[in-house]
Each structure stands twice: as structure tokens, then as C-alpha cells.
């Protein structure tokens with residue numbers, strides 16, 4: 001079972017960070033003709049930043065780096081390329097967070113080959129060990145306080161990873177899960193929210209409850225052993 005510091009990010013924090021980004025970009029005088037949202041984490045921030053700038057031109061580009069919650073799946077790579085004619089246009093690439101910085105660098109370098117007029121990058125969060133520093137970021141995270149940010153659009157994906165890791169050790173009642181989420185990840189959840197989360201994961205066939213104890217389904221245990 002991994003012990004990874006994590007934080008449940010709220011929608012209010014997302015709204016604040018994106019509004020700060022909007023202000024910074026506007027104040028800097030940069031006027032993007034197109035905003036590129038990096039799939040998947042950058043989609044919601046990019047959409048909110050588009051609104052901040054009153055622009056409709058939102059484009060998607062997919063990069064892949066981190067697989068299962070908080071574990072990298074090899075080198076960052078582009079999944080597909082930009083198809084739009086961006087030559088001479090000012091572009092802004094938006095992502096949720098720069099951690100290694102590899103994804104944003106990759107997207108930046110790819111976009112540069114399309115000869116844009118200007119190219120700038122923005123993230124809500126920037127961990128200061130990142131090899132790539134965005135032109136705009138709303139909040140800096142000290143590398144010594146590295147945290148896995150559970151964004152609202154990744155809530156079930158991340159929580160199902162953490163919860164199933166706990167249950168892969170041994171079937172547990174809800175209060176034990178709550179206590180291990182707090183101990184291993186610093187995540188504090190109300191009873192109601194944890195209960196609703198477990199019910200959803202049960203409906204999706206990821207966990208099940210027998211006699212008051214939750215467990216991962218057998219196939220999940222098998223995968224772990226392999």
C-alpha cells in the first residue's frame with residue numbers, strides 16, 4: 001500500500017486559480033487567437049480560461065504520462081497531433097499542473113513546429129521541481145511539499161485507486177478505509193461522501209461489500225499478484 005500525500009481539490013479552488021490565470025494573461029497584454037487544452041487534465045482549466053478571455057477558439061491536444069493515479073507510465077508522449085493551421089497565430093497552451101513538466105514541454109515543442117506567431121503556456125499549479133516553467137501559473141507548490149492533487153474531474157479515478165489499494169491488503173469496513181485514507185494520504189472524508197463513493201464504485205463493479213466489509217473484486221486481486 002502506497003503512502004502518498006494527496007489533496008482533494010475543490011471547485012472553488014479551480015475557479016480561483018483559473019480566474020487568476022485569466023487576470024494574469026489579460027494584464028500581460030497577450031491575446032491568444034487559440035487556446036489549446038491538454039487532454040485530459042487541462043480540458044476544464046482551458047475551457048474556463050477561454051471564458052476569462054472571451055474566446056471561443058478551444059483546441060484539444062492529448063499527451064500521456066501518468067497512468068494509474070500517482071504513478072508515471074514511462075516517458076511523456078503525444079497522442080495525436082494538432083491539425084489546425086496555427087501559423088502566425090498567437091496560441092496559449094493550458095494544463096492543470098506542471099509536475100515533471102514533460103507533458104507541457106512536449107506540447108509546446110510540437111506546437112512550435114506549426115510556426116505560430118506567439119506561444120505561451122499556463123497551468124493552475126506549478127511544482128517548482130518541474131523542468132518546464134509555464135509563462136503563467138496561479139499557484140506554486142514547493143517540491144518538498146509534493147502532493148497528488150485529486151482534481152474534481154479525476155475524483156472517482158483517483159479515489160478508486162487509493163481505496164482499491166487499501167482493500168487489496170485486506171477487506172475492511174468503511175471506518176477502517178476512512179482511517180487508512182487519512183493515514184496514507186492525508187485525505188479526510190465525511191462519512192456521507194465516503195459512503196457515496198464506495199456505493200458508486202460498487203455499482204461500477206470495482207469493489208463489493210459483504211457483511212459490512214468492503215473488498216476489491218477477485219479479478220483486481222489477481223491483477224495485483226501478477
Ligand code: AMP
Pocket residue numbers: 040041042065066076095096097098099100101102103104147148149150
Ligand atoms: P507532468 O508531465 O509530470 O508535468 O504531468 C502530466 C500530467 O499528469 C498533468 O497535466 C496532470 O494531469 C497529471 N499530474 C502530474 N502530477 C500530478 C500531481 N502531482 N497531481 C495531480 N495530477 C498530476
